[in-house]
Amino acid sequence: MTDLYPFSTSIRVRFNETDAQGHVNFAQYLNYFDVAVTEYLRAIGFSYQQMLAENLDMLYVDSHASYIAPSHFEDSLRIHCRVGKIGNSSARFDFQIFNETTNCLTANGEITIVMADRKTFQKMRVPDHLRQALEDKQQ
Amino acid sequence: MTDLYPFSTSIRVRFNETDAQGHVNFAQYLNYFDVAVTEYLRAIGFSYQQMLAENLDMLYVDSHASYIAPSHFEDSLRIHCRVGKIGNSSARFDFQIFNETTNCLTANGEITIVMADRKTFQKMRVPDHLRQALEDKQQ
């Protein structure tokens, strides 16, 4: 199922990311998704520095996460990421987090972003070269 | 719109909850939702201590958040919370976060929980007295 995901990155669960139930706190998964977005964009040559240099920023407008199996301290997680949809000024990233320590899918989800002017935070069209780079990566 | 929400609690945005975009980090809103769940359950006499004493715990299985307008350091946020649905072993909490400093809706969302045995994390039926207390509060 994850072969439709053209990109992945891995992290190891830190102690401060767990909570008193003994596993990773539910809100933390959004940060893991976010790490994957960052690494994905850097991998296609569109780092955050680059984005700011083009007077662009990304606003997060929607997030969804399903928690499938718990992950624990020191578990190695692989975060798969793809672009599910690109609109005029928005894009949806899809995620699957696979726990390589337990061999289980631990969570999946989506984040929708809107491209914005980095100073005014007004909506901007996703620039063509980013659009192209995202589509190229997807194939 | 928020009069359908029988409960609310308020928090003030802390500096560590913001990020380099200058406003509250998107993942942080899930923690705000979680604060409301905690306070709501305490308000109906079902604190976490009480839950554990009944050998119960809650697992978070799904979350969704829409980010409507940014909130900033020191803003006062009112988190409205209601029970949207109670199933056999699950419940869905709905949230609206109103920014009392800017008079704007800042975010809304939902969390779905599953009631579980606190030791085995096996699904359990939502106990009748909790179900009743949640329904009473809703009216």
Added chain:
Amino acid sequence: MTDLYPFSTSIRVRFNETDAQGHVNFAQYLNYFDVAVTEYLRAIGFSYQQMLAENLDMLYVDSHASYIAPSHFEDSLRIHCRVGKIGNSSARFDFQIFNETTNCLTANGEITIVMADRKTFQKMRVPDHLRQALEDKQQ
């Protein structure tokens, strides 16, 4: 011992502030200290908005925390704060966190800040009216 502390504020431990050892994560106490600094400054009429309006910002240059007894989810913590020392461009805040649920001192510590230009982050002298307000509060 805490009567030497002219200011205090209280918070309730949130679930995401705990870790897999079942109590509040050690790094979190710095955020609690920080909440007290914010509330203290607001209480003497020098909110962060006010500071920025005067082209000032505070840089944190040193922190120390001693962890005395663990605190847990839903515990009510009272954070006592005082100014231990004011230098030319720096100030040291001292903290004691008393757990009102367990009646134990849970942590104490210090944070040293340097007053800086909000744009260049260059050191600035602590302005006289802030210096005066801090000293007045201390008596």
Added chain:
Amino acid sequence: MTDLYPFSTSIRVRFNETDAQGHVNFAQYLNYFDVAVTEYLRAIGFSYQQMLAENLDMLYVDSHASYIAPSHFEDSLRIHCRVGKIGNSSARFDFQIFNETTNCLTANGEITIVMADRKTFQKMRVPDHLRQALEDKQQ
């Protein structure tokens, strides 16, 4: 100066670790220190799993951090770690965090831990094989 540090690990700054001042939040450095402790102990064959299996846990009793130069989103940080002192039941870890993106020392500090029974949290002597492994690594 860092050649006295027998171990290091690296991380990349995540967006949620920054705050509205535009750089890494001061409390976050304690989590970075903690990552280094975890990786250090794993490197000498004493992972957290192993520790728990020996009925041991570590309690953090003291932390100190000096913030020398700010770090920013996506900076690559190398966290150097050494054991500064081993007592009967305690140990002090020393840290230096070098920012490999800016070529600056960003922070340094110390964490003191106490070895404890994993269930009762009573103080325990640092076991000889861990003591030996820590001393071996240091040479």
